[in-house]
Amino acid sequence: MSVTGLCQICENAPARHGCRYCGRQVCRDHWNEAVGACTPCAESSGVDDSDGSTG
Numbered sequence: 863m864s865v866t867g868l869c870q871i872c873e874n875a876p877a878r879h880g881c882r883y884c885g886r887q888v889c890r891d892h893w894n895e896a897v898g899a900c901t902p903c904a905e906s907s908g909v910d911d912s913d914g915s916t917g
């Protein structure tokens with residue numbers, strides 16, 4: 863199963879990745895490689911580089 867269609871965020875670029883959180887397909891510009899999710903989910907997730915969480 864391959865990702866086909868346009869980015870569901872900007873709808874201007876071909877989708878390259880499928881977010882496992884919201885399930886929508888996004889282009890590279892809206893993909894956060896570090897988090898492994900689309901940019902909205904990555905930001906909402908609150909993932910930060912700072913290491914200050916337990917567990």
Ligand SMILES: [Zn+2]
Pocket residue numbers: 869870871872873874875888889890891892
């Ligand atoms: Zn996009």
Ligand SMILES: [Zn+2]
Pocket residue numbers: 881882883884885886899900901902903904
């Ligand atoms: Zn997402």
